[in-house]
Amino acid sequence: MARGLNTLYIMHIKYVFSLLFFAQFLACSAEQPKKNLQVDKGKEIVTGAARTEQYLPLLKDKRVALLVNQTSMVGDAHLVDVLFAQKVNIKKIFAPEHGFRGSADAGEHVRDSVDSKTGIPIISLYGDKKKPSNEDLKNIDVVIFDVQDVGVRFYTFISTLQYLMEACAENKKELIVLDRPNPNGWYIDGPVLKKEQQSFVGLAQIPVVHGLTIGEYALMTNGEKWLKNGATCQLTVITCENYTHTSRYSLPVKPSPNLPNDVAIYLYPSLCFFEGTDVSVARGTDYPFQAFGSPKISIRNFSFTPRSVAGAKNPPHENRVCFGFDLRRMTTNAPGISLSYLLTAYKNHTDTSSFFLKNNFFEKLAGNTDLRKQVIEGKSEQEIRATWQADILDYKKRRKQYLLYKDFE
Numbered sequence: 174m175a176r177g178l179n180t181l182y183i184m185h186i187k188y189v190f191s192l193l194f195f196a197q198f199l200a201c202s203a204e205q206p207k208k209n210l211q212v213d214k215g216k217e218i219v220t221g222a223a224r225t226e227q228y229l230p231l232l233k234d235k236r237v238a239l240l241v242n243q244t245s246m247v248g249d250a251h252l253v254d255v256l257f258a259q260k261v262n263i264k265k266i267f268a269p270e271h272g273f274r275g276s277a278d279a280g281e282h283v284r285d286s287v288d289s290k291t292g293i294p295i296i297s298l299y300g301d302k303k304k305p306s307n308e309d310l311k312n313i314d315v316v317i318f319d320v321q322d323v324g325v326r327f328y329t330f331i332s333t334l335q336y337l338m339e340a341c342a343e344n345k346k347e348l349i350v351l352d353r354p355n356p357n358g359w360y361i362d363g364p365v366l367k368k369e370q371q372s373f374v375g376l377a378q379i380p381v382v383h384g385l386t387i388g389e390y391a392l393m394t395n396g397e398k399w400l401k402n403g404a405t406c407q408l409t410v411i412t413c414e415n416y417t418h419t420s421r422y423s424l425p426v427k428p429s430p431n432l433p434n435d436v437a438i439y440l441y442p443s444l445c446f447f448e449g450t451d452v453s454v455a456r457g458t459d460y461p462f463q464a465f466g467s468p469k470i471s472i473r474n475f476s477f478t479p480r481s482v483a484g485a486k487n488p489p490h491e492n493r494v495c496f497g498f499d500l501r502r503m504t505t506n507a508p509g510i511s512l513s514y515l516l517t518a519y520k521n522h523t524d525t526s527s528f529f530l531k532n533n534f535f536e537k538l539a540g541n542t543d544l545r546k547q548v549i550e551g552k553s554e555q556e557i558r559a560t561w562q563a564d565i566l567d568y569k570k571r572r573k574q575y576l577l578y579k580d581f582e
Contacts, residue, residue: 218422221351221388221411222247222319225255228349228411232261235314238305240267240298240337244321244353244426252319252351257291264312269320269333270299270429299329303373304336307344315347321428322387324357325442326366327374327538328428331390335376338394342406349409352388352577354422356438359581360384360508361572363442365564366540374537380565381510381540382442384572384581388412393575410577417579430484431461438462440500443511446544449535451528452518453479453495457488465514466497469523475499512554519548 221227222245237256239245245252256263266273266288273288273295286295296302296309310316318337320330334350341348363381377399379385385393388410395405416422427433431454432441441462444454455464457479464477468490476496479488497518522528529535529545536542547557573580 216415218354218416218420219414220247220353221413222252222353224411224414225259228317228351228409229259229261231347231349231409232256232315232317234262236262236264236312238265238267238310238313238316239263240269240316240318240320240333242269242273242320244424244428245319245351246426252317253288253291253293257293263291263293265309266293266295267298267305267309267316267337268295270329298333298336303333305340307340310340310344310346313346315349316341317349317351318387318391319351319353320387321353321424321426322355322390323428323432323438323441324355324382324384324386325445326363326377326379326381326383326540327445328441329373331387332373332376334387334391335394335399338391338406338408339400339404342400342404345407347407347409348391349411350388350391351411352386352413354413354416354420355384355386355418356422356424356435357382357442358384358386358418359421361565361569362508362510362561364540364544364561365568367542370536370540370542372537375540378568380561380568383568384418385575386413386416386577389572389575389577392577393572396575397571412577418576418581419579431456433461434463436463436501436503440503443514446515446535446538447518449530449532449538450515450518451489451522451530452497453477453489455479455495456485457482457491460499460501461485463501463503464497464499465518466495467518467522468493468495469527470496470518471521471523472496472498512557515548516554525549 239253241252247255253263253266287293288295298305316337318334322328322330338348361380361382361384365380366375366378368378377394391408391410394400395408423435424438432438444462444465447454447465451469452465452467455461455477458477466477473496475498476494478494479491481487481491519525519528535545543560544557
């Protein structure tokens with residue numbers, strides 16, 4: 174039990190129905206990625222990229238483009254290097270948010286360049302240009318997509334995939350998706366995006382945590398006619414071996430600069446709502462997305478000071494002391510988004526009129542205009558969750574027909 178009134182405890186369980194007291198956890202070293210093993214059976218998960226025998230024949234005598242980043246690994250080698258060694262005719266590389274090597278800040282403009290190792294041109298698909306042009310695909314027969322996703326609607330790689338599919342459909346190009354496990358693929362939760370809130374941080378009408386691999390998302394995009402004018406692209410998915418939606422998958426390479434480990438990846442769906450508020454998610458520290466705080470939070474049990482660092486060059490509240498909560502010891506066994514972080518931060522903010530940013534980014538992340546109002550009105554987590562359920566049930570029914578792996582339900 175708590176020792177004193179200043180210590181609050183967090184209970185993060187499936188379907189939390191009331192706002193509970195928070196715990197201020199002792200700081201500890203962030204856990205590092207483990208081997209990519211499926212816990213359920215103890216069998217090693219083999220990614221689509223590693224199953225070269227399945228897709229190398231599809232590339233013979235083809236002009237190939239790759240959409241890849243630093244996660245596009247086959248063992249210890251990058252997919253570009255593997256295919257280059259196999260004499261695959263790689264004409265160009267497309268790079269998503271964070272760039273080809275994955276070192277750019279979130280939201281940072283990434284410029285076109287050339288891969289110094291192979292001499293292959295690199296075209297950025299983040300910034301002003303999010304979709305390959307007709308000219309980009311003019312001398313291409315097939316495009317390969319191989320990027321590690323984290324299974325969350327506002328993680329922009331699925332938006333990049335959707336725009337790529339649209340470009341392939343318009344230009345009648347083949348698309349091969351090399352599937353990878355979803356580290357948050359063992360549950361579904363959060364509000365379903367309303368169409369009027371579509372943006373690059375949410376194109377499809379899916380929940381925050383959608384329970385799909387990148388390959389399943391591509392299949393659902395085709396099947397649900399999410400592409401412009403209801404088009405579909407010629408799609409092949411190279412599946413993973415030994416993966417199911419009950420698997421726990423620890424990423425061997427961090428998917429972006431501010432998701433450095435399992436704890437951050439598991440907390441990301443709950444904490445990313447803060448990106449539309451005054452509250453920092455500890456960008457500019459050694460533990461991004463493993464703590465949250467603000468100079469205006471009244472609880473003073475834990476503090477951190479964001480600094481300008483690689484991957485977070487201008488973090489919110491840079492060089493200012495932020496007070497809040499340390500989540501580095503958070504358990505990750507219970508599925509579900511926790512709204513308790515958001516509700517507690519708002520309740521303990523000294524100036525709630527400045528809690529939400531003066532734009533609609535919070536609505537883009539939430540996928541609706543309701544969540545901001547519900548927080549301001551003092552709705553409980555139970556009351557807020559109740560408003561999601563009908564849409565989630567409808568989504569689950571539609572999702573099932575696109576699954577490539579055994580489901581968790």
